[in-house]
Amino acid sequence: MREGPDIARIASLVGDPARANMLNALMGGTALTASELALEAGVSLPTASSHLSKLTEGGLLTLASQGRHRYYGLAGPQVAGMIEAITGVAEAVGPKRVRPGPRDGAMRVARVCYDHLAGEQAVAMLDRLVDKNILVRNDNEIRLGPSAASHFAAIGIDFYTKPRRPVCRACLDWSVRRSHLAGTLGAAILDKILLEKWARREKDSRAVIFSPPGKQAFERIFLS
Amino acid sequence: MREGPDIARIASLVGDPARANMLNALMGGTALTASELALEAGVSLPTASSHLSKLTEGGLLTLASQGRHRYYGLAGPQVAGMIEAITGVAEAVGPKRVRPGPRDGAMRVARVCYDHLAGEQAVAMLDRLVDKNILVRNDNEIRLGPSAASHFAAIGIDFYTKPRRPVCRACLDWSVRRSHLAGTLGAAILDKILLEKWARREKDSRAVIFSPPGKQAFERIFLS
DNA sequence: AGGATGCTTCGATGAGGACCGAACTATGCG
DNA sequence: CGCATAGTTCGGTCCTCATCGAAGCATCCT
Incomplete structure (x- = not known):
């Protein structure tokens, strides 16, 4: 005692x-x-x-x-x-590790994190956006780069609709150990992905499953 | 949910x-x-x-x-x-400790953590081992460096006796905010310390108290 | 102002679980 | 065997705390 x-x-x-x-x-x-x-x-x-x-x-x-x-x-x-x-x-x-299962794998690739995309795809996307100087990252703070407005307008993403929340934010990824993009921009991108039916949400799960053509479109726009 | x-x-x-x-x-x-x-x-x-x-x-x-x-x-x-x-x-x-007390001080310096050493001494030891490239640390993963086998053999530490557990592991220290060394290697080092009577365990406590010559020996071997 | 939204406080209810004494089981000792 | 020691199971008591509806603040919008 x-x-x-x-x-x-x-x-x-x-x-x-x-x-x-x-x-x-x-x-x-x-x-x-x-x-x-x-x-x-x-x-x-x-x-x-x-x-x-x-x-x-x-x-x-x-x-x-x-x-x-x-x-x-x-x-x-x-x-x-x-x-x-x-x-x-x-x-x-806990209960025996069921086989990693398709869901677990899918969760690592892409999943919803509150209102934006997380997982390997999301981490890669943020990397690429920073590479291309569309976003400017300083540690955990992310700001829009000079070409951001025109860039996102061109692909039809509008992130000024919810003025209360920050536009950009870094969000630590659970599966990868790196950050992905949150904030209204992150949310708008996820909206776009679902709206264009590039991917669908797994029912009752956070997993986001890309269709083959959807994946191509996403990668062409965000990972090229 | x-x-x-x-x-x-x-x-x-x-x-x-x-x-x-x-x-x-x-x-x-x-x-x-x-x-x-x-x-x-x-x-x-x-x-x-x-x-x-x-x-x-x-x-x-x-x-x-x-x-x-x-x-x-x-x-x-x-x-x-x-x-x-x-x-x-x-x-x-937690609420600020009213009075650190002598035992608390000793606990911070060195204590047993399950089967290996924890506390300031242990944290310093891991730092030094990594500095000298005997262990290679990558975030929370620790691996043996090229000279590890010969180094530990030379000071009479054998850590291959329990093949089931990982040899090295990082274990977060609660007193310092940094990691110390766990795993079979960590356990073997603690064994060595107690076996050589460099230190003794405080009765009914996790504190580990080094004798003056024991401290010297330990520091010469692990902190020099 | 007045209404809407986001959140907290209040009060009452109910279920889970921590606790102990007493009885029971298991092992060891002559 | 009989007795002692180590532990578990049982039954019952008590208290904490999670829960929700309703009401109360606080902030924002128009």
């Missing part, structure tokens, strides 16, 4: 299914609002709110108020690392 | 104070009996027994029956790593 840092307190915060789902959702690196997290966790808004104050109080989340929106995000890389560690154990200990 | 590995289940196992105390006690690396763990956790024997079956059922502990004694131990280094990660967060967000 010796005393150390209160590990039980932290672990029990993660130990509730609703809170665990929220934390999982936040592992993408983008801060989310209370309603989004309520949906993610499958609980009502009051319940979510209660969980969120506990997580914030407990030091696992940070809160950024922007107008009437309150964005919750992981408190830092250390917290993310802890969740990864727990996930690792859960995976090792 | 998407599905992944059941992180809430694992975290809630750690999230009970009694169980957390037990796991903490087992971080020393030695397996303990149910009664010892009951004492450690400050609960009655029946209660401890119930907790222990949950932990074992949940895959966090392994059970070795020897006669009428039943020895419980951590299920593996991955579990130990997870607990260290949680401890790190708890330490970071």
